Amino acid sequence: MYRYDEVDARLVRERVEQFRDQTRRFLAGELTEDEFRPLRLMNGLYVQRHAPMLRIAIPYGLLSSAQLRTLADVARRYDRGYGHFTTRQNMQLNWPELAQVPEILAELAEVEMHAIQTSGNCIRNTTTDPYAGVAADEILDPRPWCELIRQWSTFHPEFTFLPRKFKIAVSGSVADRAATQVHDVGLWARRNDEGEIGFTVLVGGGLGRTPMIGEVVRDFLPARHLLTYLDAILRVYNRYGRRDNKYKARIKILVKALTVPGFAAKVEEEWSHLKDGPATLEAGDAERFAGYFSAPAYAKPDASAQEELERTLGAERAFARWFERNVHAQRQAGYYTVTLSLKKTGTPPGDITSEQMEAAADWADRFAHGQLRVSHEQNLLLADIGAGDLFAVWQLAREQGFATPNIGLVTDVICCPGGDFCSLANAKSIPVAEAIQRRLDDLDYLHDLGEISLNMSGCMNACGHHHIGNIGILGVDKNGEEWYQVTLGGSQGNHAALGRVIGPSVARERVPEVVASVLATYVELRHADEAFIDVVRRVGIDPFKEKIYAPHH
Amino acid sequence: MPRIIKDGQLVDDRWIVLRRGELGELPPCADDDDVIVPLDAWLADPAFWSDRPGRCGVWLAPDADLGPAGALVAGLPLLAVDFPVFTDGRGYSIGRLLRERYNFDGELRAIGDVGRDQLQLLWQVGFNAFVIKAGQDVAQSLAGLDCFSEHYQGNYRDPQPLFKRSRPAT
Numbered sequence: 131m132y133r134y135d136e137v138d139a140r141l142v143r144e145r146v147e148q149f150r151d152q153t154r155r156f157l158a159g160e161l162t163e164d165e166f167r168p169l170r171l172m173n174g175l176y177v178q179r180h181a182p183m184l185r186i187a188i189p190y191g192l193l194s195s196a197q198l199r200t201l202a203d204v205a206r207r208y209d210r211g212y213g214h215f216t217t218r219q220n221m222q223l224n225w226p227e228l229a230q231v232p233e234i235l236a237e238l239a240e241v242e243m244h245a246i247q248t249s250g251n252c253i254r255n256t257t258t259d260p261y262a263g264v265a266a267d268e269i270l271d272p273r274p275w276c277e278l279i280r281q282w283s284t285f286h287p288e289f290t291f292l293p294r295k296f297k298i299a300v301s302g303s304v305a306d307r308a309a310t311q312v313h314d315v316g317l318w319a320r321r322n323d324e325g326e327i328g329f330t331v332l333v334g335g336g337l338g339r340t341p342m343i344g345e346v347v348r349d350f351l352p353a354r355h356l357l358t359y360l361d362a363i364l365r366v367y368n369r370y371g372r373r374d375n376k377y378k379a380r381i382k383i384l385v386k387a388l389t390v391p392g393f394a395a396k397v398e399e400e401w402s403h404l405k406d407g408p409a410t411l412e413a414g415d416a417e418r419f420a421g422y423f424s425a426p427a428y429a430k431p432d433a434s435a436q437e438e439l440e441r442t443l444g445a446e447r448a449f450a451r452w453f454e455r456n457v458h459a460q461r462q463a464g465y466y467t468v469t470l471s472l473k474k475t476g477t478p479p480g481d482i483t484s485e486q487m488e489a490a491a492d493w494a495d496r497f498a499h500g501q502l503r504v505s506h507e508q509n510l511l512l513a514d515i516g517a518g519d520l521f522a523v524w525q526l527a528r529e530q531g532f533a534t535p536n537i538g539l540v541t542d543v544i545c546c547p548g549g550d551f552c553s554l555a556n557a558k559s560i561p562v563a564e565a566i567q568r569r570l571d572d573l574d575y576l577h578d579l580g581e582i583s584l585n586m587s588g589c590m591n592a593c594g595h596h597h598i599g600n601i602g603i604l605g606v607d608k609n610g611e612e613w614y615q616v617t618l619g620g621s622q623g624n625h626a627a628l629g630r631v632i633g634p635s636v637a638r639e640r641v642p643e644v645v646a647s648v649l650a651t652y653v654e655l656r657h658a659d660e661a662f663i664d665v666v667r668r669v670g671i672d673p674f675k676e677k678i679y680a681p682h683h
Numbered sequence: 684m685p686r687i688i689k690d691g692q693l694v695d696d697r698w699i700v701l702r703r704g705e706l707g708e709l710p711p712c713a714d715d716d717d718v719i720v721p722l723d724a725w726l727a728d729p730a731f732w733s734d735r736p737g738r739c740g741v742w743l744a745p746d747a748d749l750g751p752a753g754a755l756v757a758g759l760p761l762l763a764v765d766f767p768v769f770t771d772g773r774g775y776s777i778g779r780l781l782r783e784r785y786n787f788d789g790e791l792r793a794i795g796d797v798g799r800d801q802l803q804l805l806w807q808v809g810f811n812a813f814v815i816k817a818g819q820d821v822a823q824s825l826a827g828l829d830c831f832s833e834h835y836q837g838n839y840r841d842p843q844p845l846f847k848r849s850r851p852a853t
């Protein structure tokens with residue numbers, strides 16, 4: 131992975147000092163709350179329901195074991211011994227003290243970590259596919275490009291005070307596993323007919339109050355022009371995006387107002403001045419960045435280890451089930467990526483304890499070249515596990531409560547912190563996720579249901595990406611009570627779609643029953659092994675609606 | 684005399700910013716005052732302003748259309764960009780455009796809600812003079828100019844991004 135050089139490290143230290151001084155001036159009354167707020171947000175610090183919340187950047191979801199150990203240590207000493215992975219591959223601490231935050235940031239800086247631009251109206255952490263570098267369908271390793279974007283976007287002097295937050299996601303493979311269509315800018319790697327590498331550029335996706343799927347503004351951008359083209363997009367947005375109403379300030383609203391061709395034309399005009407400027411990549415630049423992510427030395431596939439694995443899979447049913455759901459074969463024969471599930475019933479989705487972090491860091495050192503990945507689905511991944519190590523990893527994962535065999539299943543809930551922590555929430559999300567998981571505790575049934583995504587947000591801000599869950603659940607406020615609106619048919623991936631609301635919202639107690647009814651209806655309607663999303667696409671939402679809102683007998 | 688930050692120094696300042704009143708009128712000024720006038724006032728009668736004994740600069744609002752105006756004002760000794768609130772980042776793009784597209788090489792001044800925590804970014808996009816807002820100490824604000832010793836992306840002061848400058852360790 132990318133290792134900081136002296137300059138990266140110095141910049142992070144300077145940022146810590148800058149923020150330390152800003153915090154001091156705020157506490158001394160030299161900065162007003164209004165002056166301090168944007169500054170603290172740009173350092174990932176929110177004021178939440180109980181305490182400040184600190185969001186720590188995990189650039190494109192890549193972590194070293196040393197970094198994870200530091201997170202464990204920081205969570206233990208400054209917080210309550212756990213952290214929360216977000217849908218944007220970052221980590222949130224829910225209970226730090228404001229006055230201690232500069233100290234936390236200083237400790238994080240020791241392991242090349244920070245909270246730079248994890249909030250605020252600036253360019254946020256760039257996200258990507260957790261299978262980068264190991265996916266069979268990869269066109270281009272997205273990580274070097276993410277690192278280029280990280281450097282370009284960090285402290286960008288022109289784009290630090292945008293109309294609203296700005297999120298970029300990069301997909302390097304055929305299947306989009308980075309939810310690029312619901313980002314302000316989505317980049318899809320592709321090759322043109324001449325074999326040249328480039329990106330299809332999508333703009334204007336996003337969830338929140340006005341969910342929209344991003345649209346293509348440039349079909350093929352040669353990769354060497356990536357940064358100047360991004361400069362052009364951001365400049366158009368910075369100058370013309372709305373600033374009078376925060377709900378209309380995302381780039382999607384500007385794209386809509388100008389129309390896609392109108393917006394694209396403005397970007398092209400701006401780009402005509404910036405194209406071929408100093409940020410254009412020259413021969414060797416892309417290769418140098420690729421070199422930071424060079425593959426480990428893979429051993430030749432070990433036939434006996436593979437046979438042994440097959441035998442164990444045949445003999446151990448629980449292991450086989452875990453292998454089926456939580457293990458992905460890599461393009462490197464004989465190697466696998468293991469997902470440590472953070473979706474165990476009874477634990478808030480995406481939460482991880484300090485002890486679990488330390489254990490995972492140890493396994494990363496032992497089995498996975500000291501690296502880990504965080505997924506958009508809020509799980510933790512270990513890549514490059516040899517066939518012969520899988521059984522050992524499974525046993526260790528079980529001891530730490532990481533081996534719930536539910537990756538991609540309906541209990542692999544994507545969920546925001548909701549009303550338990552977030553001051554913007556209309557409703558709680560964590561207890562609802564748990565109630566759903568409890569209701570669906572029959573593993574055979576779950577596996578029979580197959581791949582279904584269930585996403586939940588505690589309010590319209592949609593941090594839990596409910597619009598793009600096959601089943602989406604949104605907390606709403608009904609006369610001061612917590613109610614939930616259910617959508618069906620949303621999806622991420624190459625053909626991202628927004629779910630449709632099935633009817634009036636339901637009370638908290640009814641949510642598990644509604645989900646169960648949706649699933650039962652699916653089982654009735656499916657042909658052979660037709661997936662849930664395909665059934666919803668085929669029959670629409672009406673059959674589901676009828677079941678749920680039918681008068682009870 | 685008010686003090687501002689210019690080219691990294693504290694200096695006395697005699698420029699007066701003319702902002703329109705509620706009825707759209709400009710406040711009175713003496714003939715030999717150095718004034719910074721709104722863009723539309725200047726565009727309406729450039730000769731009037733250049734014939735006065737005092738010097739004249741122009742200030743731009745964040746939504747200023749640089750279209751033809753950019754080239755016209757680029758010959759003035761001073762341009763200012765107004766920041767109604769410091770979180771309104773449009774002025775950063777305007778600064779860069781004035782410098783890089785219209786080749787403005789006079790004094791580029793940030794006015795309005797300008798404080799110490801924005802100075803280095805403003806400097807990087809081309810501003811060289813800063814009128815620090817009321818309530819913040821001008822002399823202490825100087826420290827805001829060099830919080831960071833490096834920058835990743837190219838900017839007006841140094842167009843080369845870091846990845847072009849740093850060479851891989853052998």
Ligand code: SF4
Nearest residue numbers: 546552555588589593
């Ligand atoms: S979706 Fe709403 S409740 Fe959930 S974390 Fe985001 S802002 Fe908070």
